[in-house]
Amino acid sequence: MRNFFFFEKMLTPSIITFVYWLLLVSTVILGLSTMFSGYQGFTTGTFFMGLLYIAGGIVGARIWCELLIVIFKINEALQDLRQKKT
Numbered sequence: 001m002r003n004f005f006f007f008e009k010m011l012t013p014s015i016i017t018f019v020y021w022l023l024l025v026s027t028v029i030l031g032l033s034t035m036f037s038g039y040q041g042f043t044t045g046t047f048f049m050g051l052l053y054i055a056g057g058i059v060g061a062r063i064w065c066e067l068l069i070v071i072f073k074i075n076e077a078l079q080d081l082r083q084k085k086t
Helices: 012-036 044-085
Strands: none
Touching: 012 044
């Protein structure tokens, strides 16, 4: 509990993991809804647009979440260096 109240252990990385999975699920749902729904019904254009949404969303979500995690990893490394110095 002490680590939580004095910010020695970060809570946000676990939240970022949850947000990543939420983004993946929403990306797949958006892509599938784009693929199979439209004013004209199923067309090749909407199918490939849905695939593009899925691929781009997965890559974009992964890059965004990795960048956020890197910030916390840098913080952990700096804390380790500070503890070794003293």
